[in-house]
Amino acid sequence: MPHSNPYTDPVAERGPKRERRKESRPGELLVAALDLFVEKGFAATRMEEVATRAGVSKGTVFLYFSSKEELFKAVVRENISGRFEEWNAEFLNYEGSSADMLHHCMTTWWHRIGSTQASGISKLMISEGGHFPDIVEFYQNEVVQPGHALIRKVLQRGIDRGEFRNLDLDFAVYGVVAAMMFLILSKHSAACLQSNMSLDPDAYIANQVAVMLHGLSTREPLTAMVLPR
């Protein structure tokens, strides 16, 4: 319409234009929904707000996601799939010390996941997982299990190479996981830290790794046998 006058263009007058963007809509909605779910929780997030933030109308959300719950599930799925394969491959050929590897592993996680909105998913699972048992199961299978497995592999490598003591792997994994969860919660919840304090995640990770490896004690490291089973 080369000569159309924007000031009298009847289409322009007709209010907000309808853009046809079938391809990109779901993604835009998922981004908006992730933000809102993380910010306000599942129950307090209104579908219309998701729509507005994605720049569409209420009904459009239901065009792509049949219900609020399905939207939530889609948000969870969207933000957790298949990074573990990539990481598994990445760590398969790691050449440095296992201590470095553990440190690298946690730092990488922080910069790729923990510090992003994606970590809000974990916060969500903790906060509202109770209402979505199937989603929790999915999360356990797709996130928790592979994540723990990856950490376990790193630790096992340390043991195999004589770098780490022969420790209880389950507990050691939990130790690493606890640190990561602490970082997530520090980011998403004010209730973890003192009000006037902030946390430098990279420094925390570095410190945590160091402590985990070498301990607080000034004494000799314990031999494996005295470590509690």
Added chain:
Amino acid sequence: MPHSNPYTDPVAERGPKRERRKESRPGELLVAALDLFVEKGFAATRMEEVATRAGVSKGTVFLYFSSKEELFKAVVRENISGRFEEWNAEFLNYEGSSADMLHHCMTTWWHRIGSTQASGISKLMISEGGHFPDIVEFYQNEVVQPGHALIRKVLQRGIDRGEFRNLDLDFAVYGVVAAMMFLILSKHSAACLQSNMSLDPDAYIANQVAVMLHGLSTREPLTAMVLPR
């Protein structure tokens, strides 16, 4: 209650027949509400359910708490009665090693708080704190700050007595706190552990303390100076 004054004791006035003592109502409501808020979250908890669980009618809840938010705040406040003075005193005269003290400290916490409904408050603050900034501040002042201070004191004692290295206290405190939060979340949320696994808290604490003290590494412990700051 041999000397109770029958004229002012509302229980005595009504005789033994009244099943529910009026003055215990708020407490019963708070107990019921704590359970439900922890179990289902703020939004998903219905006032009527709180009332029913407390054995009163819907309207009665509003007699004692002017709104759902007030009920929530009261629940949190009620359960944040600082036991820290008691504990401060208790630990003031601790005579064992600082390692034992740390272990004792965490174990005591678990059995007196972490394993009880009281830990639900922490879960609540994490899950729903976002909607209640003033309550979070209250929680930070009443729980987080004294709690961290207590842990810090234990660690400082270890340093002062030459048992612990001269470590970064903030990070060390976070390390302890992370372990406690991990325990809480394991208890209140299915999203932390793999589905088929369970966690023995006492063993976890023991292991965690051991690792924290002595590290995973088979090498010599690091000297304080090389620990990241």
Added chain:
Amino acid sequence: MPHSNPYTDPVAERGPKRERRKESRPGELLVAALDLFVEKGFAATRMEEVATRAGVSKGTVFLYFSSKEELFKAVVRENISGRFEEWNAEFLNYEGSSADMLHHCMTTWWHRIGSTQASGISKLMISEGGHFPDIVEFYQNEVVQPGHALIRKVLQRGIDRGEFRNLDLDFAVYGVVAAMMFLILSKHSAACLQSNMSLDPDAYIANQVAVMLHGLSTREPLTAMVLPR
């Protein structure tokens, strides 16, 4: 407030008063709902309209009926239960001729059911039964089956007493039922009669009974054997 002035009474100013009428509410709602369902059909009846017509607010309807469908079911139940026992008893001892009995039976039905709003239920079952298979089954068991049984008993009596020919009872029952349904539909649907015509139900019944008994033909009545079936 002994001297309260009705013109400034803050309570009175507070809008429509809340009447507590637990006992009578369900009945009032069922009456309103029956009227509206009959008038507009199930889908076109809005819950709020039912509420308004019953003089209550939207939410009150859901206080007594958990959903629109439950309200509908209640309306159906309310308007059809247990008249058949009464009628069965009434007709058990009928002493007149079976022809009179049949006529009496239909006339009674018309005046107690057919001419009232209750017959709207039958119209509803025909119009919207498709969405409520369980209600239809209920209706069949509670209305159709006993109704047909009662008619059959009357006809059987006529045969037993030698007043009626030995006819096919199923078809004969249908003949009676068809007449009743025609009356119902004439009342509730404009699509059965010509626009400028009206139908006198009592006359129709009388005529129908007469025709059913004696036929249109000027010839001799058929003997049983030549009647089809």
Added chain:
Amino acid sequence: MPHSNPYTDPVAERGPKRERRKESRPGELLVAALDLFVEKGFAATRMEEVATRAGVSKGTVFLYFSSKEELFKAVVRENISGRFEEWNAEFLNYEGSSADMLHHCMTTWWHRIGSTQASGISKLMISEGGHFPDIVEFYQNEVVQPGHALIRKVLQRGIDRGEFRNLDLDFAVYGVVAAMMFLILSKHSAACLQSNMSLDPDAYIANQVAVMLHGLSTREPLTAMVLPR
């Protein structure tokens, strides 16, 4: 249409390759809509379902029918093509007895209309006519009035030829119509018959005609004068 002009015939213009002939769209839509309106009623029928069943997209329905109501009206109109002229001619020269003629008339109706989807229109008018007064009027003029007139003619013929008593024609017509409506409703609604029973329409018609002619009574046929007026 022997002289159809190929240049204006849209079918001929496009050749045989087009799978869906454009000009048949409205017809396909009307067929799909008839089925759905009869099956589910007006409100429960979704435009998209009509479109899907007709093999087109949602928007296309609105290309041919400006609204759901218009579609409904078109469905009804489309299916009320008076076949009465044809039938009037057919019956004009009927040579058998009037009893046979009545039987033939009803049987013909059943096989040409009652047993086909066309009877769905009558069901529709009964069920949803209330919302479409103008359509009902149309139906009355095009269907009810001519239909009743035809039946009346048959009955009048019987009277004129001395085969039938001098009965009240209006009521007699209603008697015939009631039987036909009963058949329609038995076909389209589960709410008319007992759940475990089925109805053989031809047998029902035969029986109904026999009863109408000769009555149930074993006594002499009534003379015209004692039949209620």
Added chain:
DNA sequence: GATGAATGAGGATTCATTCAT
């Protein structure tokens, strides 16, 4: 104080209808 009937704002969901492509 206690009750629970009544209220009504709020939010999820549906679907007829529109319109850019």
Added chain:
DNA sequence: CATGAATGAATCCTCATTCAT
């Protein structure tokens, strides 16, 4: 013409809150 993505009014239903008893 046909499509189907987008819209938003309409409606069911929930539940915190009120208040007459």
